[in-house]
Amino acid sequence: MLTPPPAAGGKKVPFHKLRLWTTACAFVTLLIDDAELSETDALYQMVKSLHQSNWPVPGRPNRSEEAQAKSLSNWRDKLLSKRYGEDATDIYWSGLCAIRQQYQRQKPDPTSALAEALIAELVRILPSL
DSSP: OOOOOBOTTSOBOOHHHHHHHHHHHHHHHHHHHTSOOOHHHHHHHHHHHHHHTTOOOSSOSSOOHHHHHHHHHHHHHHHHTTTTOHHHHHHHHHHHHHHHHHHHHHOOOHHHHHHHHHHHHHHHHOTTO
8 A cells, every 4th residue: 555654744644635736746847847837837826726626735724825835836846856755756757647648639728728637637536535
């Protein structure tokens, strides 16, 4: 069974959140690389998409959008430096490849189709969330 390593405070990140945030980070990378958004704009767009779907953002709830984007950025930086373990890194890279293939086939407008693509992908991989 896949078990994520403890977070910075010693608490384990629940696997469904690890997978959610790892996939969200893959979408941020897609927006930066393929849609040519700045990292800041991509993070804000992802935070908005997560909110529209009523999914949590890393960190404490009920904070400003800027603070939530910063939390997601910090989480993404730790993920890319492999601080969440091999399982998280594998989920990120396999998710990014799958999302990129689907994105390049459909060539959607990144700002209008992002939320729909994110929801579809996350519903597929996280039916219990």
